[in-house]
Amino acid sequence: MSTNRERAHRQSARATVLRAIATRERRSHLSAPRVPTVGIDIGGTKVMAGVVDADGTILERVRTETPHKSKSPKVVEDTIAELVLDLSDRHDVHAVGIGAAGWVDADRSRVLFAPHLAWRNEPLRDALAARLVVPIMVDNDANTAAWGEWRFGAGRGADHLVMITLGTGIGGGILEAGRVKRGSFGVAGEFGHMQVVPGGHRCPCGNRGCWEQYSSGNALVREARELAAADSPVAHHILARVGGQIGDITGPLITQLARDGDAMCVELLEDIGRWLGVGIANLAAALDPARFVIGGGVSEADDLLIGPAREAFRRHLTGRGYRPEAQIVRARLGADAGMVGAADLARLVARRFRRANRRRAERAHRSGFELRLAPRGRAARSS
Numbered sequence: 001m002s003t004n005r006e007r008a009h010r011q012s013a014r015a016t017v018l019r020a021i022a023t024r025e026r027r028s029h030l031s032a033p034r035v036p037t038v039g040i041d042i043g044g045t046k047v048m049a050g051v052v053d054a055d056g057t058i059l060e061r062v063r064t065e066t067p068h069k070s071k072s073p074k075v076v077e078d079t080i081a082e083l084v085l086d087l088s089d090r091h092d093v094h095a096v097g098i099g100a101a102g103w104v105d106a107d108r109s110r111v112l113f114a115p116h117l118a119w120r121n122e123p124l125r126d127a128l129a130a131r132l133v134v135p136i137m138v139d140n141d142a143n144t145a146a147w148g149e150w151r152f153g154a155g156r157g158a159d160h161l162v163m164i165t166l167g168t169g170i171g172g173g174i175l176e177a178g179r180v181k182r183g184s185f186g187v188a189g190e191f192g193h194m195q196v197v198p199g200g201h202r203c204p205c206g207n208r209g210c211w212e213q214y215s216s217g218n219a220l221v222r223e224a225r226e227l228a229a230a231d232s233p234v235a236h237h238i239l240a241r242v243g244g245q246i247g248d249i250t251g252p253l254i255t256q257l258a259r260d261g262d263a264m265c266v267e268l269l270e271d272i273g274r275w276l277g278v279g280i281a282n283l284a285a286a287l288d289p290a291r292f293v294i295g296g297g298v299s300e301a302d303d304l305l306i307g308p309a310r311e312a313f314r315r316h317l318t319g320r321g322y323r324p325e326a327q328i329v330r331a332r333l334g335a336d337a338g339m340v341g342a343a344d345l346a347r348l349v350a351r352r353f354r355r356a357n358r359r360r361a362e363r364a365h366r367s368g369f370e371l372r373l374a375p376r377g378r379a380a381r382s383s
């Protein structure tokens, strides 16, 4: 009996938290304080941090390498804290938003899993809030990118939009009526692992035939290297460019050669684009957004990728000819989308935060060595 009651209590407590988050978002960017905040994008190779104003302008940015995943979660926290304290030397920082490649739970306090980091069920928000003495917002990096593009980039005016980032894999973010859809458990939008080819290419996620095995930077490079390894005549040009070193074939090189008219590279981008369009048609069937925004490194190929995607989308869209068609557009904020979006989402939790608090943060920063060694939570009390 008591277990049931406890469970019911826990569930209602969780519902309260989720309602509070929803209310805060409904309060929306329109009523959020127009103050500068810091956005942080934690990727697989680098951590970018920037001070961003209420119009999405980046006032200053700093970056550093992502700590290797063998390092403890605290090392990553240290990295974030250092970047924020560095920026707050020169700016009033009223909140910090973090976009992380990984799964963030529904009340956005914990990172459940991050493939490039040692985070496993890591209480990131509270740990950083205690150290930095400003409100912290944590979200998935594709969600923050979707938000950034919606507010300041290619998604403006489309309150129902889906963001697809084509990098090494596929990231996804969903906005509905101007709110990020995170699902019950916070992990909605993992489009890259929808199965599109039964029994297809093996994916590191453990399954076969995932979408990102056919439409991503990795897929592009894999196909080019396979053609090169097979010594196909169509690959002779790219092989000459890398001096026969198949391992040196990269996504940016393929894009560049495609722009110069290399037939194989154009064809490979068409393939990636066609698979992109097929997946987008599936997403349109499920979500019916007004616009799809395509970001990530592969989107640099622009029309060489998005043209074929549009064609395939039209061919595969369910009910085609009898429904309005969603637009497919290239993202506009480039690699900054995640950082700018994280900063803007952070304004929803921002408080006017000046002198006194800032001095506390600075004092903590000056005693940095002790702060970094102090166990979690002590930093806030000792400052």
Ligand SMILES: [Zn+2]
Pocket: 192, 193, 203, 204, 205, 206, 207, 210
């Ligand atoms: Zn997969």
